[in-house]
Amino acid sequence: xxxxxxxxxxxxxxxxxxxxxxxxxxxxxxxxxxxxxxxxxxxxxxxxxxxxxxxxxxxxxxxxxxxxxxxxxxxxxxxxxxxxxxxxxxxxxxxxxxxxxxxxxxxxxxxxxxxxxxxxxxxxxxxxxxxxxxxxxxxxxxxxxxxxxxxxxxxxxxxxxxxxxxxxxxxxxxxxxxxxxxxxxxxxxxxxxxxxxxxxxxxxxxxxxxxxxxxxxxxxxxxxxxxxxxxxxxxxxxxxxxxxxxxxxxxxxxxxxxxxxxxxxxxxxxxxxxxxxxxxxxxxxx
Amino acid sequence: xxxxxxxxxxxxxxxxxxxxxxxxxxxxxxxxxxxxxxxxxxxxxxxxxxxxxxxxxxxxxxxxxxxxxxxxxxxxxxxxxxxxxxxxxxxxxxxxxxxxxxxxxxxxxxxxxxxxxxxxxxxxxxxxxxxxxxxxxxxxxxxxxxxxxxxxxxxxxxxxxxxxxxxxxxxxxxxxxxxxxxxxxxxxxxxxxxxxxxxxxxxxxxxxxxxxxxxxxxxxxxxxxxxxxxxxxxxxxxxxxxxxxxxxxxxxxxxxxxxxxxxxxxxxxxxxxxxxxxxxxxx
Numbered sequence: 001x002x003x004x005x006x007x008x009x010x011x012x013x014x015x016x017x018x019x020x021x022x023x024x025x026x027x028x029x030x031x032x033x034x035x036x037x038x039x040x041x042x043x044x045x046x047x048x049x050x051x052x053x054x055x056x057x058x059x060x061x062x063x064x065x066x067x068x069x070x071x072x073x074x075x076x077x078x079x080x081x082x083x084x085x086x087x088x089x090x091x092x093x094x095x096x097x098x099x100x101x102x103x104x105x106x107x108x109x110x111x112x113x114x115x116x117x118x119x120x121x122x123x124x125x126x127x128x129x130x131x132x133x134x135x136x137x138x139x140x141x142x143x144x145x146x147x148x149x150x151x152x153x154x155x156x157x158x159x160x161x162x163x164x165x166x167x168x169x170x171x172x173x174x175x176x177x178x179x180x181x182x183x184x185x186x187x188x189x190x191x192x193x194x195x196x197x198x199x200x201x202x203x204x205x206x207x208x209x210x211x212x213x214x215x216x217x218x219x220x221x222x223x224x225x226x227x228x229x230x231x232x233x234x235x236x237x238x239x240x241x242x243x244x245x246x247x248x249x250x251x252x253x254x255x256x257x258x259x260x261x262x263x264x265x266x267x268x269x270x271x272x273x274x275x276x277x278x279x280x281x282x283x284x285x286x
Numbered sequence: 287x288x289x290x291x292x293x294x295x296x297x298x299x300x301x302x303x304x305x306x307x308x309x310x311x312x313x314x315x316x317x318x319x320x321x322x323x324x325x326x327x328x329x330x331x332x333x334x335x336x337x338x339x340x341x342x343x344x345x346x347x348x349x350x351x352x353x354x355x356x357x358x359x360x361x362x363x364x365x366x367x368x369x370x371x372x373x374x375x376x377x378x379x380x381x382x383x384x385x386x387x388x389x390x391x392x393x394x395x396x397x398x399x400x401x402x403x404x405x406x407x408x409x410x411x412x413x414x415x416x417x418x419x420x421x422x423x424x425x426x427x428x429x430x431x432x433x434x435x436x437x438x439x440x441x442x443x444x445x446x447x448x449x450x451x452x453x454x455x456x457x458x459x460x461x462x463x464x465x466x467x468x469x470x471x472x473x474x475x476x477x478x479x480x481x482x483x484x485x486x487x488x489x490x491x492x493x494x495x496x497x498x499x500x501x502x503x504x505x506x507x508x509x510x511x512x513x514x515x516x517x518x519x520x521x522x523x524x525x526x527x528x529x530x531x532x533x534x535x536x537x538x539x540x541x542x543x544x545x546x547x548x549x550x551x552x553x554x555x556x557x558x559x560x561x562x563x564x565x566x567x568x569x
Contacts, residue, residue, distance in 0.1 A: 044359075051355060055348055062344060066337075 049104060053113050056101050057120030063094045064123035068193055071130055075204060087131050094124055099151040102174035114179070121178055125186025130193050137212065139220070142183045150175040181232055188224070188238035191217055195245035198252055207256055214253045217246045342397060346406050349394050350413030356387045357416035361476055364423050368487060380424050387417055392444045395457040407462070414461055418469025423476050430495065432503070435466045464515055471507070471521035474500055478528035481535055490539055497536045500529045 067090040074083045101117055125145060132140040153172040178186075194213055201209040224239055360383040367376045394410055418438060425433040443458040461469075477496055484492040507522055 047355075051351065055351075058344065058348075062340075 049108070050113055050116050053101060053104055053116040056097055056104070057117045060094055060097050060101075060117075060120030061123040063090060063097070064120070064127040067091055067094070067127045068130055071127075071134060072193075072196065072200065074134055084131070084135065087127075091128060091131065094127070095148065095151075098124065098149055098176055099174060102149070102151060102176040105176070106174065110177075118182055118185075121176075121182040122186040122189060125178060125183055126189040126193065129187060129190045133190070133194070133216075137216075139187070139216075142178060142180060145178050145183065146175070149178065184224075184227070184231065185234055185238060187220065188235070188242055191220055191242045191245050195248050198249045202252060202256070207260065210249060210253045210256060214246075214249050217242075217249055221246050342401070343406055343409050346394060346397055346409040349390055349397070350410045353387055353390050353394075353410075353413030354416040356383060356390070357413070357420040360384055360387070360420045361423055364420075364427060365476075365479065365483065367427055377424070377428065380420075384421060384424065387420070388441065388444075391417065391442055391459055392457060395442070395444065395459040398459070399457065403460075411465055411468075414465040415469040415472060418461060418466055419472040419476065422470060422473045426473070426477070426499075430499075432470070432499075435461060435463060438466065467507075467510070467514065468517055468521060470503065471518070471525055474503055474525045474528045478531050481532045485535060485539070490543065493532060493535045493539060497529075497532050500525075500532055504529050 067087050070083060070090065071087050074080055098121075101120075105113065128145060128148070129140045132138070132144075151174045153174075194217060198210045198213045221242055224235070224242060227235060229236070360380050363376060363383065364380050367373055391414075394413075398406065421438055421441070422433045425431070425437075438461050439458070442461065443456065445454045445456045477500060481493045481496045504525055507518070507525060510518060512519070
């Protein structure tokens with residue numbers, strides 16, 4: 001018969017029909033249902049953990065951003081020391097949150113939750129490297145950052161609660177390794193802040209910083225071009241911003257160098273906001 | 287000033303230099319900034335105000351995420367509802383979950399005391415939409431009708447009786463009509479899912495009820511048309527698709543239903559070609 005092939009299909013469907021009838025008389029404590037319940041439990045705990053990490057990451061981001069705003073107020077004036085100390089206090093608070101992240105990730109594969117914590121870690125790297133740059137005028141390394149993220153339970157309260165701990169006298173150590181990717185993206189964000197630092201330092205009358213920053217940013221830019229296309233896709237977006245920041249800083253240095261001798265200090269900041277260079281030249285002559 | 291204009295062609299520029307001089311004064315003042323001047327103290331108060339506002343916004347976003355997750359889990363639970371004995375059980379469990387969600391909404395209401403709710407509306411809106419979706423879904427399963435905004439808001443009035451001064455504190459959160467609308471639009475997606483799964487369970491009456499119900503909701507939304515917020519147009523598109531799926535299900539049941547035994551019904555919805563269905567009917 002021409003519909004013989006279809007007749008075969010009807011037989012194929014019959015097992016489906018059996019499955020439907022089984023579903024109507026579902027036994028809630030069958031092996032299948034209990035295994036599904038364990039799946040549900042496992043997935044729920046995983047999603048809850050992911051959600052907690054997202055919340056911690058948001059807190060880390062906000063606190064790091066506020067530290068960066070604070071560091072922008074740094075000047076060589078007496079309150080410079082004060083600002084650095086205050087920033088250290090804030091960064092310690094951020095590190096405490098990172099400790100909580102590390103505790104959540106004990107026994108877990110970090111990369112399964114990496115997307116949750118990555119933004120927070122990038123902001124933290126940005127804040128820490130910014131503070132390090134203001135202190136030492138150099139770039140902090142990944143190892144340095146990770147050294148600060150090793151937490152030991154030296155707190156007396158914690159060791160007495162863990163009775164098994166006091167028996168074998170082994171302190172609990174948690175650590176969080178900032179991945180090279182997060183470090184890279186954090187450094188790329190740092191360049192934006194350095195560009196802002198450059199422009200504001202000119203406004204403060206400091207004419208040396210822009211030239212230092214120009215060299216520094218050029219080196220960072222060269223480093224990123226080594227990576228080129230081989231990194232994660234976010235790098236290409238940040239590379240574009242980095243190029244713009246570098247251009248702004250180099251324009252600032254150019255204006256200072258070429259025009260700097262002609263214009264008194266207190267009008268320097270105006271020069272950067274004036275759109276046409278012709279007017280600048282006329283001001284120089286008058 | 288006019289003499290300079292006649293002497294130099296760039297006289298206008300000379301005027302610009304004088305204009306710049308106040309700028310210069312400002313720069314010098316900045317270098318000798320007095321940290322306790324009236325300007326600095328007012329800026330510090332701005333900083334404090336902005337920081338508290340942003341912190342409150344952040345707390346509301348976190349609460350909203352919790353509300354969303356808990357409401358979504360309630361909806362998953364409600365999808366397991368059947369007319370079997372565990373139906374009552376599932377409804378009670380869902381009521382417990384929704385009470386937990388309402389406790390979170392109470393926290394939101396407490397955060398918003400004395401504040402303009404619309405300044406934080408973007409933070410809590412997703413959570414409230416999911417809550418409306420969950421509550422209306424549960425209400426539909428119980429009563430086969432749509433819950434009203436007033437009903438929802440009645441459940442969101444929280445009072446505590448303070449034994450000290452015998453005056454109960456009352457907090458309430460009003461779900462805005464916008465959130466209600468968007469929540470109902472999401473509800474239609476869940477109803478479509480309910481329709482298809484009820485066919486799989488062998489229930490042939492629900493799809494027809496749902497088809498009518500969704501058609502009424504769709505008509506209501508076309509009244510609003512373009513006048514609502516822009517999210518409504520996105521959800522209207524999804525609503526149309528959901529309605530089409532439900533109506534296709536009803537069509538298949540009606541036209542093909544008599545020909546095919548119950549246990550093969552669910553296959554009919556997954557088969558791509560109708561020709562094969564017809565052949566199966568004949569054989």
